[in-house]
Amino acid sequence: MTATTRLANPESPSGSVSSVKSFNTAKPIQGAPERKPRYRSTPAPYLFVAPFVLLFVVFMLAPMVVAIYQSFFTVKRSGLGFTGGRQTLFAGISNYLTAFHDHEFMTSFLRVLMFGVIQVPIMIGLSLVFALLIDSTLVKFKKTAQIIVFLPYSVPVVVAAIMWGFLYQPGVSPIVKGLKSIGVTVSFLSPQTVLWSVGNVTTWCWVGVNMVIIFAGLQSIPQDIYEAARIDGAGEFRIAWSIKIPMVMPSLMLTVLFSIIGTIQLFNEPSVLQSITGNVTAKYTPAMAVVNVTSQQNNQNLGAAMAVITALITLVLSLIVSAIQQAAAKKEARS
Structure with a gap:
């Protein structure tokens, strides 16, 4: 066994006590099984995770599987819809070929990509500016400023689109009338500007939540770094450019990722404006094309193929975007 003893040193004139180092005299027993720690399994973690897993399977995974399955079939009807039957046939990739040959559907992708190239940087840039201003010493009433910037996000997107649609209509819009009174004629719903009118609604709705994500990243930066920079003579702009923006880059990339996904799925804003102007077609965005083919044209199989694409x-x-983020992170780690 292991023991530590303290012995009186007889050779010491004061009879001091010397310490003897620990030593181990225990010998392992041959053939004895090793004792492993016992872990009691509890259902508590599974119960906490179960609601999310159930909702994910029912509302995300199952519809995806059904859509992929339906995209490989087609429905043929006979008898002019009166006495004929309805037959489901395996179609292979014919639905995908039909979707790729749909000019309006493919044009909708180019439209939302152009929309994202211009609108996403503007939205993320505004979110970053607001987050930096609120985090700086320039803004005194920080909580009030956060609420003001975040408030548009609390308005449902459909309601926001209806409100902005009212402001876009030439006959009733105070903005159009005010600009016309000073000699500026503008049409927010023309074929050339309606896409950017949609972008204005999207930016107004989503700047606040992106600002909150970036601001949360700023709050995680240690204050000691700012104090050291101020001692070295750095101003607020220099601190923001050289310290805050590089250290909050993961939050920025997260907002960019969410914005790209939202851009491809753009639906509510143009759908509301479609009832106001004829310049927004039924297949103006990919999501609108999927809904139109599925509900208006009653072709669920082709709609499923479009959804999969x-x-x-x-x-x-x-x-x-994830690859770019990882490459930037590795480059920063090497430097």
Whole structure:
């Protein structure tokens, strides 16, 4: 066994006590099984995770599987819809070929990609500016400023689109009338500007939540870094450019990823404006094209193929953004 003893040193004139180091005299017993720690399994973690897993399977995984399955079939009807039957046939990739040959559907992807290239940087840039201002010493009433910027996000997107649609209509819009009174004629719903009118609604709705994500990242930066920078003579702009923005880059990339996914899935804003202007067609965005083919044209199989194509393009863009983020993180780690 292990023991530690303290012995009186007889050679010491003061009779001091010397310490003897620990030593181990225990010998392992041959053939004795090793004792392993026992872990009691409890159902508590599974009970906490179960609601999320159930909702994910029912509302996300199952519809995806059903959509992929339906995209490989087609329905043929006979008898002019009166006495004929309805037959489901395996179609292979014919639905996908039909979707790729649909000019309006493919044009909708180019439209939302152009929308994302311009609108997403503007929205993320505004969110970053607001987050930096609130985090700086320039803004005194920080909580009030956060509420003001975040408040549009609390308004449902459909309600926001209806409100902005009222402000876009030439006959009743105070903005259009005010600009016309000073000699500026503008049409927010023309074929050239309606897409950017949609972008204005989207930016107004989502700047606040992106600002909160970036601001949360700023709050995780140690204050000692700021104090050291101020001692070295750095101002607020220099601190923001050299310290805050590089250290909050993961939060920025997260908002960019969410914004790209939302851009491909753009639906509510143009759908509301469709009832106001004829310049927003039924297949103005990929999501609107899927709904139109599925509900208006009553072709669930073709709509499922379009939905799968939309999901795959969203996945590819998300992977590209993630790869860029990982490459930047590795480059920063090496430097």
